[in-house]
Amino acid sequence: xxxxxxPANLSHLxxxxxxxxTVGLIIAFLLLVVSIVSxxxxxxxxxxxxxxxxxxxxxAVMTLPVFTTGLAAExxxxxxxxxxxxxxxxxxxxxxxxxxxxxxxxxxxxxxxxRWRRTRRVPPSLTFITFVLAALSLGLMTVAANIGGAIRHPxxxxxxxxxxxxxxxxxSSAGVAFFVNGPGHQWVWPALESAHFVGMTLWFGVLLLxxxxxxxxxxxxxxxxxxxxxxxxxxxFGVNEISGMMFYLATPKGYTTNVVFxxxxxxxxxxxxxxxxxxxxxxxxxxxxxxxxxxxxRAIGAVALVTFVAVMYCGRMLPFLGNSF
Amino acid sequence: MLQLTxxxxxxxxxxxxxxxxxxxxxxxxxxxxxxGMMLLVGSAWFVDLRLLGVARTIxxxxxRPLFRIMWFAFWINLATGVLLFxxxxxxxxxxxxxxxxxxxxxxxxPLLKRLERAIYRxxxxxxxxxxxxxxxxxxxxxxxxxxxxxxxxLGYM
Numbered sequence: 242x243x244x245x246x247x248p249a250n251l252s253h254l255x256x257x258x259x260x261x262x263t264v265g266l267i268i269a270f271l272l273l274v275v276s277i278v279s280x281x282x283x284x285x286x287x288x289x290x291x292x293x294x295x296x297x298x299x300x301a302v303m304t305l306p307v308f309t310t311g312l313a314a315e316x317x318x319x320x321x322x323x324x325x326x327x328x329x330x331x332x333x334x335x336x337x338x339x340x341x342x343x344x345x346x347x348x349x350x351x352x353x354x355x356r357w358r359r360t361r362r363v364p365p366s367l368t369f370i371t372f373v374l375a376a377l378s379l380g381l382m383t384v385a386a387n388i389g390g391a392i393r394h395p396x397x398x399x400x401x402x403x404x405x406x407x408x409x410x411x412x413s414s415a416g417v418a419f420f421v422n423g424p425g426h427q428w429v430w431p432a433l434e435s436a437h438f439v440g441m442t443l444w445f446g447v448l449l450l451x452x453x454x455x456x457x458x459x460x461x462x463x464x465x466x467x468x469x470x471x472x473x474x475x476x477x478f479g480v481n482e483i484s485g486m487m488f489y490l491a492t493p494k495g496y497t498t499n500v501v502f503x504x505x506x507x508x509x510x511x512x513x514x515x516x517x518x519x520x521x522x523x524x525x526x527x528x529x530x531x532x533x534x535x536x537x538x539r540a541i542g543a544v545a546l547v548t549f550v551a552v553m554y555c556g557r558m559l560p561f562l563g564n565s566f
Numbered sequence: 567m568l569q570l571t572x573x574x575x576x577x578x579x580x581x582x583x584x585x586x587x588x589x590x591x592x593x594x595x596x597x598x599x600x601x602g603m604m605l606l607v608g609s610a611w612f613v614d615l616r617l618l619g620v621a622r623t624i625x626x627x628x629x630r631p632l633f634r635i636m637w638f639a640f641w642i643n644l645a646t647g648v649l650l651f652x653x654x655x656x657x658x659x660x661x662x663x664x665x666x667x668x669x670x671x672x673x674x675x676p677l678l679k680r681l682e683r684a685i686y687r688x689x690x691x692x693x694x695x696x697x698x699x700x701x702x703x704x705x706x707x708x709x710x711x712x713x714x715x716x717x718x719x720l721g722y723m
Contacts, residue, residue: 446608461628
């Protein structure tokens with residue numbers, strides 16, 4: 242795969258998958274609105290909300306590679322003629338804010354799904370928070386995408402003053418980089434690395450037990466009991482996404498030019514898919530004390546555990562296998 | 567002492583571990599050490615969280631095999647830890663941070679033994695968790711967190 246990591250391919254990939262947080266987010270948002278309306282009647286169970294929340298969670302997960310390939314695309318085209326440098330920086334910073342809010346929406350959506358699995362209802366407060374965060378991220382993503390289009394087509398923006406006004410809705414990625422790597426901040430990177438290892442250990446421990454149960458071990462434990470522990474896995478993922486994004490923003494080129502980083506992203510997406518599976522999958526939920534699980538559940542569990550180790554392997558080996566640092 | 571670590575540092579094996587231009591030397595040992603860490607501390611934190619009151623519907627009896635997983639992972643990490651020490655004996659043997667990490671582990675291992683005994687003393691299927699067991703779990707969990715921090719920071723000495 243190493244020879245696929247060319248600047249042209251990475252910009253192409255960014256343009257391809259950026260439809261998840263743009264077109265995909267619009268669909269997820271509309272689905273959420275429809276589900277709120279359709280599930281609001283005096284029905285016993287929520288039937289459409291879990292689908293809407295699942296799609297929103299998936300979009301939030303897919304936006305991670307969209308953001309990271311964005312900085313790769315920046316490295317690929319920044320020296321080309323006809324590229325608007327201010328638009329590129331404004332795009333990156335507004336995309337960072339949109340990304341942060343969308344990740345929060347993804348967390349809220351996941352919590353809604355997690356509660357729904359147990360009670361068959363998404364709590365109204367969580368539905369409300371998810372709706373607000375999804376609406377907010379959709380607006381911010383529209384701003385970011387619009388500025389992104391102007392990198393190649395400055396005529397989109399028209400008045401340059403508007404561009405500045407729009408980029409007010411942003412988080413400075415240069416500011417994050419300075420916090421992590423700036424002079425006098427030598428302690429930040431090592432502290433974040435330690436937090437990154439703690440977060441990994443936390444999510445691995447929780448998901449290890451859940452997957453081992455579905456693989457047919459620990460048969461004395463009913464799966465719904467293990468399900469209660471899943472938010473701690475999400476907490477671990479959250480710690481790692483924050484610390485990981487800070488590493489990435491501090492030294493993007495160390496990652497975007499390294500094939501191992503893309504392998505890690507792929508395994509990470511698979512790990513997120515496993516978390517979704519563990520959260521809502523009916524066959525998993527119906528695993529009681531002594532239930533012998535289906536070969537499908539066993540296979541998924543085994544693949545998931547290999548995937549988790551692969552995420553760690555790619556991360557730990559980044560400095561050794563590629564050219565990161 | 568210093569002579570001993572210098573002699574160790576200069577052995578062919580130590581030099582190979584440290585300097586060999588292959589991922590099978592230092593990087594692989596370090597990665598296996600990380601794997602042992604997530605297996606050991608991940609399992610330990612799971613038990614600790616349950617004892618501290620998270621997910622109370624999880625029966626405690628069937629969790630006992632986790633202690634075997636923890637000890638299995640501990641031996642992996644003792645072995646890989648010795649290799650990592652051999653790769654860099656002069657700096658590790660004089661590092662306060664390294665001594666601190668070893669101290670945390672030396673305190674925590676008997677705690678782990680005591681924790682298992684405290685949980686399963688009355689019955690193989692305990693239902694209630696006593697206050698002293700909870701304190702043991704909290705102390706052990708925090709010591710593991712400190713061990714991870716100290717270990718990770720060793721990479722930056």
